[in-house]
Amino acid sequence: MTNFDFVITVDRTLMSNHHGREFIGFLTTSPPVGMPERIWMWIAAPKPKVDKLGRPVEAPYGLRKIEAALQNAGFRAAIIDPDYLHLHLPKAKALLIGHHDFFAFCAPSNTWWAVTKKEPVNRRYFIRLMESKPIREFKRRGGKIIVGGPAAWQWLHVEDLWERWGVDTVVEGEGEKIIVELAQKIIDGEPLPKYVYVSPRDAPTVEEIPCIKGASVNGLVEIMRGCPRGCRFCSVTVRPLRYIPIEKVIDEIRVNKRFGVSHVLLHSEDILLYGADGVLPREEPVLKLHEAIFREKPESFAWSHLSVASVVYSERNYKLVSKLSEMILSRTNQKFIGVQVGIETGSPRLVKAIMPGKPAPYKPDEWPDLVEEAFAIMTDNKIFPAATIILNAPGETEDDVIKTIELMDRLKDYPSLIVPLYFVPMGVLKNRKEMLNFRVKPVHAEAMWKCLEHSLRWAPKLADMYLANNPIMKLAIKAFIKFVEYKKRSLEKKLKEIFKKLAETEYVHTPTTQ
Amino acid sequence: MTNSCIIFVGNREGAASLGKCVRDVFSSPEPSEISLFIFSDASVADVIPALRDFLLNNVLHGVRIYLVRSEDVGKVLSELKRAVEGGTVRVCLQRGSDLPKEVEDLFKECGAEVEVVVL
Numbered sequence: 138m139t140n141f142d143f144v145i146t147v148d149r150t151l152m153s154n155h156h157g158r159e160f161i162g163f164l165t166t167s168p169p170v171g172m173p174e175r176i177w178m179w180i181a182a183p184k185p186k187v188d189k190l191g192r193p194v195e196a197p198y199g200l201r202k203i204e205a206a207l208q209n210a211g212f213r214a215a216i217i218d219p220d221y222l223h224l225h226l227p228k229a230k231a232l233l234i235g236h237h238d239f240f241a242f243c244a245p246s247n248t249w250w251a252v253t254k255k256e257p258v259n260r261r262y263f264i265r266l267m268e269s270k271p272i273r274e275f276k277r278r279g280g281k282i283i284v285g286g287p288a289a290w291q292w293l294h295v296e297d298l299w300e301r302w303g304v305d306t307v308v309e310g311e312g313e314k315i316i317v318e319l320a321q322k323i324i325d326g327e328p329l330p331k332y333v334y335v336s337p338r339d340a341p342t343v344e345e346i347p348c349i350k351g352a353s354v355n356g357l358v359e360i361m362r363g364c365p366r367g368c369r370f371c372s373v374t375v376r377p378l379r380y381i382p383i384e385k386v387i388d389e390i391r392v393n394k395r396f397g398v399s400h401v402l403l404h405s406e407d408i409l410l411y412g413a414d415g416v417l418p419r420e421e422p423v424l425k426l427h428e429a430i431f432r433e434k435p436e437s438f439a440w441s442h443l444s445v446a447s448v449v450y451s452e453r454n455y456k457l458v459s460k461l462s463e464m465i466l467s468r469t470n471q472k473f474i475g476v477q478v479g480i481e482t483g484s485p486r487l488v489k490a491i492m493p494g495k496p497a498p499y500k501p502d503e504w505p506d507l508v509e510e511a512f513a514i515m516t517d518n519k520i521f522p523a524a525t526i527i528l529n530a531p532g533e534t535e536d537d538v539i540k541t542i543e544l545m546d547r548l549k550d551y552p553s554l555i556v557p558l559y560f561v562p563m564g565v566l567k568n569r570k571e572m573l574n575f576r577v578k579p580v581h582a583e584a585m586w587k588c589l590e591h592s593l594r595w596a597p598k599l600a601d602m603y604l605a606n607n608p609i610m611k612l613a614i615k616a617f618i619k620f621v622e623y624k625k626r627s628l629e630k631k632l633k634e635i636f637k638k639l640a641e642t643e644y645v646h647t648p649t650t651q
Numbered sequence: 652m653t654n655s656c657i658i659f660v661g662n663r664e665g666a667a668s669l670g671k672c673v674r675d676v677f678s679s680p681e682p683s684e685i686s687l688f689i690f691s692d693a694s695v696a697d698v699i700p701a702l703r704d705f706l707l708n709n710v711l712h713g714v715r716i717y718l719v720r721s722e723d724v725g726k727v728l729s730e731l732k733r734a735v736e737g738g739t740v741r742v743c744l745q746r747g748s749d750l751p752k753e754v755e756d757l758f759k760e761c762g763a764e765v766e767v768v769v770l
Contacts, residue, residue, distance in 0.1 A: 293699060293706055293707055296696045328719060328726045328730075330717050330730075332716040334715075336713035375710045
């Protein structure tokens with residue numbers, strides 16, 4: 138059997154293609170609802186196809202980048218499914234784990250945890266992975282463990298687990314360069330730093346970002362890093378802005394295709410800002426990118442994120458959203474385009490405080506109107522967003538939340554899901570540790586209820602389209618929606634009592650001590 | 652822009668005052684990288700609470716933290732040399748602790764100007 142010095146992995150909640158439907162992966166941020174954990178996980182994160190060595194055909198994109206960086210530097214490294222670690226760890230020198238929510242401190246995990254008072258499955262599975270026999274034995278014989286990824290900051294809140302599991306190094310920031318240096322230290326038997334923060338200055342340049350060597354989950358391919366909008370709650374804005382050249386994007390799409398993944402999921406914080414002039418989208422680079430992609434004949438296509446202001450600006454100025462939608466829907470068999478969009482708040486006051494760049498080039502006072510206009514543009518173009526709102530942002534008042542609820546009223550006829558997220562201290566606000574322990578206020582409960590009503594109205598229709606080619610999953614998801622509807626009806630009668638109780642007790646969510 | 656190298660020598664109780672060693676360095680926009688060498692019997696669970704706010708607050712500097720027992724000082728000398736040669740050096744000694752001999756020799760070899768703080 139081939140030996141790998143560097144084994145890269147993550148727990149099952151991320152090592153899955155989620156039945157080819159990225160959005161279903163979000164179920165792993167919740168505890169099981171109305172069914173046993175095993176069935177929940179079968180729906181949310183089924184085991185992926187692996188080769189005889191336990192290497193998954195599709196793996197999370199971030200892990201693929203680390204694998205590529207190490208292989209390019211000449212190291213024997215591979216991504217291994219968590220069920221196959223026992224085959225490789227006995228001979229490996231290091232175990233590398235990347236995650237975007239190790240301990241369920243991020244949204245939406247924190248929100249579902251607070252609402253249900255039960256640990257989300259992503260946290261349960263990560264803890265089980267770290268406590269598993271192959272990893273305990275690996276550590277006992279002196280193997281090195283390095284953890285990283287977007288959720289690396291969470292380790293600064295769980296130093297007891299850091300110590301208990303013998304994690305040697307926590308890497309925060311973009312890892313493609315530093316991981317090569319750390320790997321060499323391991324080979325040379327040199328001590329490792331306990332903690333590394335890769336500063337924006339030391340982030341890899343576009344040329345230094347390696348091309349993936351195996352397929353990414355659901356064909357995810359990044360087209361840019363960083364974001365110019367500067368939202369204070371977001372960690373992406375502290376990274377330098379880099380646009381990935383079209384040739385590199387196409388190379389990765391071809392890698393995916395070679396491994397049988399012909400879906401393309403473009404990743405960026407704001408797809409329409411590809412090649413932009415600051416926060417002003419430009420038509421030419423976005424169209425060129427999409428034309429190049431469609432020459433590769435993907436079977437299906439999706440975007441990760443769009444922003445409200447970019448949708449409005451690019452449609453008003455170039456009819457760009459209409460042109461892209463026409464291109465995508467005419468050159469695939471799909472009937473709609475899925476995407477994630479951040480509404481975050483309906484309060485212009487809060488927009489000014491925490492995300493003044495998000496409406497740019499428009500003004501924060503226009504925000505609620507921009508959101509509605511963007512939703513109208515998306516509906517006209519068969520783009521159905523999974524939108525988010527943020528609760529408990531620093532400095533939030535009851536009036537801010539009421540404005541968000543009012544905005545949701547204006548959005549009720551636009552097909553979409555709206556998901557409430559409790560604020561997570563990331564980006565330049567990440568020192569606000571107290572924000573991890575939040576209070577569920579009555580007005581938050583009202584906003585969450587509004588989200589539930591909105592999403593339940595549209596979820597059956599969206600599930601029909603989203604899962605049209607997967608009748609079993611469609612059945613499972615629709616059964617779940619029915620269950621939630623049933624629970625909602627039973628809660629409706631007690632709603633006043635629940636709000637009253639919340640007002641009296643105000644549940645405090647303290648994940649770091651649970 | 653320079654590197655900033657901070658060395659702490661002390662026991663696990665002393666590690667609670669690590670924040671005093673790094674406060675003004677973290678608040679300065681100057682260093683491109685801060686290297687912190689903690690020569691101590693302290694554990695991660697002792698060290699991180701003292702540094703947590705600085706690390707969580709940081710978006711400017713590259714940071715590397717080495718936590719090394721005094722008998723293993725020799726193993727990080729090459730990394731320490733890299734950090735010392737790059738810029739400013741501060742040594743924080745817990746009262747009653749001494750700078751390891753190898754580190755003193757390294758300073759002499761590099762001609763490093765060292766600021767010493769006794770905690």
